[in-house]
Amino acid sequence: MLLAILITVSFAFNFIPLQNTSLQNKSTAASDEHIGCTPEKHVCVMKTMFGLEENPTVVKPISIAELPAAVKTSIKNASIWIAQAQSPEGGWGAGFHTRQDVRDPHAVAADPATTSLVCLSLLRTGNSLSNGTYQNQLTKATEFLLKSVENWSENQPRLTRLTGTQPQQKLGENIDAILTVQYFTNLLKHQDNHPWKARIQKALEKCVRRIEKEQDTDGGWKGGGWAPVLQSALADHALESAKDAGVKVDSAVMLKSKGYQKGNFDTATKSAVTGKAAGIMLYSLSSTTRSSAKEARKAKAIIEQGKKEGKLKQEEKLSEASLIKAGATPSEAKELVAANMINEQSKSQSTRKDVMEGFGSNGGEELISYLMTGESIIMQGDANEWKQWYDGMSKKILAIQKQDGSWQGHHCITSPVFCTAAALLILSIQEELQLSLPGN
Secondary structure, eight states: OOOOOOOOOOTTSOOOOOOSOOOOOOTTHHHHHHTTOOTTTOOOHHHHHSOOOSOGGGOOOOOOOOOOHHHHHHHHHHHHHHHHTOOTTSOOOOOBGGGTTOOOGGGSOOOHHHHHHHHHHHHHTTOOSSSSTTHHHHHHHHHHHHHHHHTOOTTOOSSSSOOSBHHHHHHOTTHHHHHHHHHHHHHHHHOTTOTTHHHHHHHHHHHHHHHHHTBOTTSSBSSOOSSHHHHHHHHHHHHHHHHHTTOOOOHHHHHHHHHHHHTTEETTTTEEOOTTTTTOHHHHHHHHHHHHHHHHHHHHHHHHHHHHTTSSOTTOOSSHHHHHHTTOOHHHHHHHHHHHHHHHHHHHHHTSHHHHTTTSSOOHHHHHHHHHHHHHHHHTTOHHHHHHHHHHHHHHHHHTOOTTSOOOOSSSSOOHHHHHHHHHHHHTHHHHHHHHSTTO
8 A cells, every 4th residue: 555645835824832742652553563573574564655675685774763742742633633533434535626615524525535545644653453542443444445445336437436526636536546555555564464354455456456447558547637647656656565565466557657757757857847747846756756766776775785795896886787787687777777867866856945835835735745755765765865854844744733733735635634644644754664674
């Protein structure tokens, strides 16, 4: 399962001062599941969300400080709110695009996309199917998603019979299956020995096959919604994560997908191509940055390993020639250099103030774009860059949290459930990284 998941935002929301109290200890959720883990055996959500490799020589972890007290309190309040927003059948819903005015989470039907996003946020904040404060809510939601996939017939084009939901309208018609893949992938890594493992695996594989079939001829995904580049970036991330989890993914589909994402950035002019991003530079840049992040990270890891093995001199820079000397094939070296260049250029632009304004006000699309930007930055291992991004972004996220613990959007995806889940994923990125490090 994904991903990730952040703002120069409109401050029309009231600022809510947060008490300087700590988030409750992670009960036994994090500690129990990591007892007995070794660097060789450790498997965690982080490896699917961010694509960290199993070989510790290519992982350059960022040193993570404890979350600020205000962030912990924010996460605690948001988690309480989102647990109370769960529907009787176990899911969560965002509501319809035509009724953006409906903000009551119990007045809308549950949909797989929103449910998966909430589940991802619960996993990241210390819950699982066997432990955690919100274990019961997560279990009930997982059952909702499993039944949705198991009842998905071949003549039903999408994972849900609901049409016109806010996530579908803005993130694409396939977003329900895409986010479900991200969640199941993370769940399998995080909950390796659960009795439902085989059932989850089967549902995951079914979703992957259906997503592959929906790829368009240009490498993107059909029914792209308002900003097709976002659905395609999330699909790319979902399939990449599924592959990392051991699911067979069509290599031709992945190759076309990477080509599509790279095509959304013009390396000659060093600018985003926004035709498939609703004209919003943030959507295009965050999608390109996230989809190229793993390849960029791999390129740097090969260079580092080459220096450790004496194949490269310490002063040698990343280039096609140095990658080949370090062991990459010529074709692989060419692809990795291109991906690294695109990632560096798009990442530097995606954090510009004017780009971070997105549509000009805050919607769920902005939060998803910021999440992808944050995930890309943390994957590259630059501690200073990460700290600068997270410190600024977390303060802005906290400043627009409502007094009841939720967030809501000003346009397009206005759903408080969807926006709260996305905000939780943003605030807790480094918590997940901390859990994934060997010894924790």
